[in-house]
Amino acid sequence: MMYSHDRVYKKIEVIGISTESVESAIQKAVDRARESLDSLSWFEVQEVRGHINDEGKVSEYQVVLKIAFELG
Numbered sequence: 001m002m003y004s005h006d007r008v009y010k011k012i013e014v015i016g017i018s019t020e021s022v023e024s025a026i027q028k029a030v031d032r033a034r035e036s037l038d039s040l041s042w043f044e045v046q047e048v049r050g051h052i053n054d055e056g057k058v059s060e061y062q063v064v065l066k067i068a069f070e071l072g
Helices: 022-036
Strands: 009-018 040-052 058-070
Touching (some): 022 040, 022 058
Antiparallel strands (some): 040 058
């Protein structure tokens, strides 16, 4: 992808949730954002948290992301 010198981005906040991994939660958030937004460019992880079940095991990963997309 060739970037022009003058670009403007907008950032939104989304939360991805997965029972598999942090990486899966990130990808789910990006996939969902891509369904309604064009020109996604990058993301920042703001928070990582999760849920611990009654057996003391991690049962859910929650990742708060800022996702940027280029304004046309």
